[in-house]
Amino acid sequence: MAFSSEIFGANTGTSIAKRRAAAAAGELISDKGRYGDSMSIHASPFTLKLLQSIGGAGTENPETGMLEFYNVDEAMKKKMRY
Amino acid sequence: MSKELSPQQLQKLAQSMSDMGRYGDTQLVHVNEDEVELLKKIGAGTRNPQTGLLEFFGGKSATTFDEAFAVARDDQGAGGTFDYNGKSYSTNYANESSGTTSTSSGEYTSVLDRFDGGGAGGSGDSYFSGSHDEYKAQGGTGGQAHQIDSSGNETNDDRSTFERLTGYKNLKDTYDGGGKGMSGATYGHGTFHDADTSGDGIIQASEASAYGGLKGGIDGNNDSTFSSVMNVAAFVASPVAYLAGKAINTALDFDKDGSMFTKGGSFSMPTQTEAQKLANQKSLDNLGSNNDGDGNAPVTVETIEEETSDEAISYSDIEGDFGYNAFSSSRPARSFIKYDYEDGTGNPVETYNRNTKPFHIATSAESARSYALNGMASNAIEQMMSMMPRELMDNLEGDFSVHLTDDDKLALVVGNGKDGYIEATYDAKQTGYDSVMSDLANMFAYMEASSDTKIDAGFMGRVASSERFDGVATPSLSASLEGLKSEIELYSEGTPQYRMAAERMDEIEREIARRTQSGTETTSSFSIAALNTAIAGSANNILQASA
Numbered sequence: 001m002a003f004s005s006e007i008f009g010a011n012t013g014t015s016i017a018k019r020r021a022a023a024a025a026g027e028l029i030s031d032k033g034r035y036g037d038s039m040s041i042h043a044s045p046f047t048l049k050l051l052q053s054i055g056g057a058g059t060e061n062p063e064t065g066m067l068e069f070y071n072v073d074e075a076m077k078k079k080m081r082y
Numbered sequence: 083m084s085k086e087l088s089p090q091q092l093q094k095l096a097q098s099m100s101d102m103g104r105y106g107d108t109q110l111v112h113v114n115e116d117e118v119e120l121l122k123k124i125g126a127g128t129r130n131p132q133t134g135l136l137e138f139f140g141g142k143s144a145t146t147f148d149e150a151f152a153v154a155r156d157d158q159g160a161g162g163t164f165d166y167n168g169k170s171y172s173t174n175y176a177n178e179s180s181g182t183t184s185t186s187s188g189e190y191t192s193v194l195d196r197f198d199g200g201g202a203g204g205s206g207d208s209y210f211s212g213s214h215d216e217y218k219a220q221g222g223t224g225g226q227a228h229q230i231d232s233s234g235n236e237t238n239d240d241r242s243t244f245e246r247l248t249g250y251k252n253l254k255d256t257y258d259g260g261g262k263g264m265s266g267a268t269y270g271h272g273t274f275h276d277a278d279t280s281g282d283g284i285i286q287a288s289e290a291s292a293y294g295g296l297k298g299g300i301d302g303n304n305d306s307t308f309s310s311v312m313n314v315a316a317f318v319a320s321p322v323a324y325l326a327g328k329a330i331n332t333a334l335d336f337d338k339d340g341s342m343f344t345k346g347g348s349f350s351m352p353t354q355t356e357a358q359k360l361a362n363q364k365s366l367d368n369l370g371s372n373n374d375g376d377g378n379a380p381v382t383v384e385t386i387e388e389e390t391s392d393e394a395i396s397y398s399d400i401e402g403d404f405g406y407n408a409f410s411s412s413r414p415a416r417s418f419i420k421y422d423y424e425d426g427t428g429n430p431v432e433t434y435n436r437n438t439k440p441f442h443i444a445t446s447a448e449s450a451r452s453y454a455l456n457g458m459a460s461n462a463i464e465q466m467m468s469m470m471p472r473e474l475m476d477n478l479e480g481d482f483s484v485h486l487t488d489d490d491k492l493a494l495v496v497g498n499g500k501d502g503y504i505e506a507t508y509d510a511k512q513t514g515y516d517s518v519m520s521d522l523a524n525m526f527a528y529m530e531a532s533s534d535t536k537i538d539a540g541f542m543g544r545v546a547s548s549e550r551f552d553g554v555a556t557p558s559l560s561a562s563l564e565g566l567k568s569e570i571e572l573y574s575e576g577t578p579q580y581r582m583a584a585e586r587m588d589e590i591e592r593e594i595a596r597r598t599q600s601g602t603e604t605t606s607s608f609s610i611a612a613l614n615t616a617i618a619g620s621a622n623n624i625l626q627a628s629a
Contacts, residue, residue: 022102023134025095032092033112041118042100042107042130042137051117061112065093066100068112 032063035070102132110135200225409478409537411463452486455515459484462519466526474529480537482525484518486510494518496525501539502606524549536604543609544596550612551593563590 030040035057043051048067052058056069087095100110107130113121121127121138130137162173200206204214205225214227264274265284277285277293285293463482467475480498487493490510497503506521508514528545529535551559566587573580592612596603 022099022132025099026133026135028087029092029096029099029110030112033114036114037112038115039113039118040099040110040135041113041121042103042133042135043109043111044103044106044138045108047107047121047138048109048111050121051111051113054117054120056113056117063089063092064096064112065089066096066110066112069117070112070114 029064029066032061033068033070034061035068037061037068037070040066099133099135102130103137104130105137107137204228409467410481411460411467411483449486455486455492456484459515459518463522466523470526470530474533474535477533477535478529478537479535480541482522482537492518494521496537496542497539497606498537501604504539504542504606504609506542538604539606540602540604540608543592543612544603546609546612547589547593547596550589556594556597559590559594563587563594566590 026040030038033039041047048058051069055071057071059068060066061068096110100108103109118136121136128137129135160173199210200222201210201212201214201217204217204227206214206217206222207224210217210220210222214225264278274285274290274293277289279289279292280286460483463484467478470478481495481503483495485493485495487507492508492510492514494506494508495503496506508517525541525545528548532548534541534544566583570580570583570587573583588611592603592608594600595608602608
């Protein structure tokens with residue numbers, strides 16, 4: 001079992017160096033979130049709809065061009081934090 | 083990062099990362115932590131192997147339909163059709179296809195309708211793949227048919243999104259006992275309104291008992307910590323103790339069907355939701371078989387590679403005082419490869435049923451499965467720990483860790499290198515993992531209730547003893563002990579009555595030792611004795627129930 005598998009799962013043919021670069025890139029992109037968005041995730045169309053259905057903004061981040069869902073329903077946030 | 087990137091560079095980078103999504107993940111999006119917590123309840127929550135980012139494809143089979151519906155609805159609006167698994171489906175919501183306000187016999191009315199139980203067009207206490215009418219016809223309980231106005235909004239369901247997604251009123255409701263929508267003295271996964279005979283919204287211990295227990299809760303169906311443990315052994319991992327040949331008390335071996343503890347305390351700690359369990363299982367499956375050959379393009383972020391070559395991104399580079407340095411949730415399994423079971427020699431001891439104890443605990447590097455299990459359990463333990471008050475968290479000392487053994491069992495190892503460890507063995511299945519997590523949750527709950535944060539060889543015994551005598555005041559214990567001392571003089575030594583009285587006295591003395599911190603409560607022998615007594619009590623209860 002290669003060391004890389006302990007970090008990213010089984011070998012997918014991508015080098016450790018490139019995986020590290022991707023991880024760093026992911027952090028950089030996540031840092032560009034605004035209004036409380038602090039993470040980046042891979043999302044399917046279904047996930048996007050779900051995020052919108054709970055009040056996510058669905059606007060475009062001006063720096064990254066990615067959709068952002070910071071504006072989740074306040075009541076929802078309150079409930080989740082009880 | 084050593085320097086800022088331009089928006090154009092960022093967008094190119096984001097697109098490159100987005101292209102690495104799999105199983106239908108087509109976009110990279112910004113989200114906040116609340117949203118991630120919610121998504122974890124219903125989606126995969128795994129890490130993309132190429133980017134390391136979270137992904138929520140939600141499982142191949144279940145999500146594909148959802149995706150197909152969502153995409154077709156977007157493309158075609160109402161009145162369209164799409165194919166899934168060889169069958170044709172309408173893109174209509176229920177009110178659109180039926181033309182009425184009642185949706186109970188129709189299709190899903192919204193994205194949330196897919197998660198609120200009760201089948202398509204309605205809600206209910208449990209999930210159902212057919213229509214809401216079929217759900218009710220087959221005896222489904224709770225919930226109601228969704229009523230929808232001309233704008234597509236539901237008019238008769240004022241539940242929060244959280245409640246519709248999880249069935250629980252809010253996050254606190256998931257761990258306050260009593261199942262969905264209730265609180266109570268014990269736990270269950272499901273709806274147990276019928277158990278609340280007093281109608282006060284709280285399922286008291288007596289009500290739960292009369293109901294036959296709340297099924298599937300934090301403590302299994304037995305309302306008891308460690309109820310699914312198959313085997314328990316004490317061992318030494320400390321080299322000093324090992325070389326000194328320090329003997330550890332007899333390893334205990336128990337039938338896998340036996341319940342170790344009687345019904346006991348009413349600790350309150352969160353447990354995993356069913357969705358979290360599912361996500362965990364998916365995570366485990368995923369890490370174990372990730373050669374999907376999906377042909378995702380390799381990372382093409384040359385500018386970033388160059389700029390990040392000197393970044394500290396490995397775990398070993400993370401430094402700082404996190405307040406709980408004396409606690410470990412993932413002690414390296416290598417520490418346990420050679421340990422001393424009973425005779426100071428390191429040889430495994432044969433058990434009552436002629437099975438040798440698992441001698442070798444797999445290290446996380448041995449297989450993807452062992453790595454995934456250890457990491458997954460470690461994450462769960464850290465999550466539980468993070469919910470403790472800070473002052474308790476800072477005082478944590480010792481190790482909890484979960485490993486695979488070479489005979490394919492789950493081993494929960496609790497203790498520290500100084501006093502030794504107690505290893506509890508569980509079935510290496512999802513149910514076994516659930517039991518490990520439930521028992522761990524109860525241990526954290528014990529810590530919070532008692533402020534006992536020293537995880538040593540006696541810790542599991544203290545949890546057991548505390549649970550057994552929960553609610554009994556120390557003066558009462560002392561009075562009982564004095565009474566037993568008088569009573570035992572009436573019996574001849576060696577008789578069943580004598581043995582029972584002696585065992586009862588030992589049990590009470592251990593609990594008093596725990597409460598007074600006499601010193602014996604930190605030893606492995608304390609844990610073994612406490613667990614042994616509890617098992618005997620459970621066995622008696624089982625025998626009495628079957629008589």
